[in-house]
Amino acid sequence: MRTLYWFTRDLRLHDNAALLAASKANMLLCVYAVDPRWFTPGPMQSKAMGTHRWRFLWQSLMALERSLRALGQRLHIAYGKPEEVIPALVHNHGISCVIRSRQPGTREAGQWQTLQSKLPDTAFQEFETLSLFTEGSLPTSLEELPETFSQFRKQIEQTGERGPSLLRIRTLTALPPAPGFPEDNRGECPPVDDPLHPCAFSGGEQTGLARLQEYLFGNHAICEYKQTRNALDAFGEWDASSKFSPWLADGSLSAREVAEAIAHYERTETQNESTYWLWFELLWREYFYWYALKHGADLFRRDGVQRKRRPVTFYGHRFKAWCEGNTQYPLVNAAMNQLRETGYMSNRGRQLVASCFVNELELDWRYGAAWFEEQLIDYDVASNYGNWQYLAGVGADPRGLRRFNLEKQAQQYDPAGTFVTNWRGQAKQPVGLHTVDAADWPIS
Known part of the structure; x- marks a missing residue:
C-alpha cells in the first residue's frame, strides 16, 4: 500500500500512533502543507500565522526533516492549500491511503471532509496523537463531556488513570521508502525573520524533549511549580514555569510523554503539590481538546457555547x-x-x-x-x-x-x-x- 502521511500538529517520531500506522505501508510519502491563507488577515483583522509562530514552526519542520533523512525519508513541504496539494500528490504518486492526526477546529475538520469528497477511492485514517486519552478511553462519551473542567477532572481522577497507561508509542527507528522524492515548492514560503528580542525558544523534537528533562530531572524546578508559575516575566524567570507549551502546540512534544515524565519523577524523586499541579495544567489542556471537538463551530461564535449574549462591539x-x-x-x-x-x-x-x-x-x-x-x-x-x-x-x-x-x-x-x-x-x-x-x- 502506498500511503501519504500528512504531518500537522505531530512533528515528532516519538509517541506518534498515526506515524506508526503509516510506517506499515510499502511506500510512504511524508507531507507538510503550508497554507498561504495563514499569512493573510482574516475577518478578525489578524493573521492565522505571525512571524514568531512561523519562525518556531519552521525550526520544528527543519528538525523533523533531519530526523526523517536519518531514516532514509524526507519531508515534502508543499506551499499551497491542503485541499489542492494533497489530491495532486495522491494522483501523481498512486497513493491509496492518507493518514493524519485527529485535529480539533472546524477549519481542520472541513479540510479533512473536503479531501475525502475529492478522493472517494482513497482510504482515510485519523489517530489521536495530541491528547492524553483516546476518545474510547475517556470516562464518558464525547457527547456527554462535562461543561466544566472541575467535573471533567473529577471523572478522570476517579478512574486513577493519567493517560500514559495507554502505552506510549516508542520512537520510530525505521520507515518505508518514499515513492520518489517529488520536488517541493518550499521556496515560495514566507521568509523566516529574526526576532526583535532574543528568543529562548527553538523549535524541534529534540529541543522539546531536552526541555522536559531539564525542567524535571535537571534543575528539579517542577518541585516549586505551583509557587512560581504566576511569574510575569517568562524570560527573566525562565524556570518559573515549564515552558513546554510551544513544543506541545506543534506536536514536537507528546502530551503523554510529559505526563509519563511527571509520573516517573513522582515515583523516583518526590511527589508534592507542585508536581500534581503541573499534571493539573496538562489536564486543562486535555479538557479543552475534547471540548473543542464536542462543540465545533460554537467555539468561535461570539456568544460562545453558552449562547450568552453580551453587549460588545469593535472600537x-x-x-x-x-x-x-x-x-x-x-x-x-x-x-x-x-x-x-x-x-x-x-x-x-x-x-x-x-x-x-x-x-x-x-x-x-x-x-x-x-x-x-x-x-x-x-x-x-x-x-x-x-x-x-x-x-x-x-x-x-x-x-x-x-x-x-x-x-x-x-x-x-x-x-x-x-x-x-x-x-x-x-x-x-x-x-x-x-x-x-x-x-x-x-x-x-
Missing part, C-alpha cells in the same frame, strides 16, 4: 492600542509588548490582558483570541479559544464573566514595577477609552 482605536501596548494600563502594556516582540506571554499575563480586553475595553473577545492566534508561538486552537470564552463568560466557566482588578494584580505580581519597566509598560500617550475622531464615526 478600532481601542483594539489598536491594546495590540500595541498603548493603553492606560501599564501592566497590560508590558505584557502586550512582550508578546509582540517575543511571541510569548506568561499564563498570568494572558489572563490579565484578556480581562482588560473584555471588561475595561469592552471589546468582542474573538478579536483578542485572533490576535493571540497570530502572535503566540504556543497557539493551540482549543486552548486559546476555550480560554478566551472562559474568561469572557460565554464558555466553560460556571461563574460567568471573569474580571481582574489590574491595579491589585500589579501590586501582587509586580510590586517593584520591574516587569513594567523591562517591557516599557508606561505608554507615552495612552489611548483613552472614549477617544473618537472622524475616522471612527459612525460606528455600526
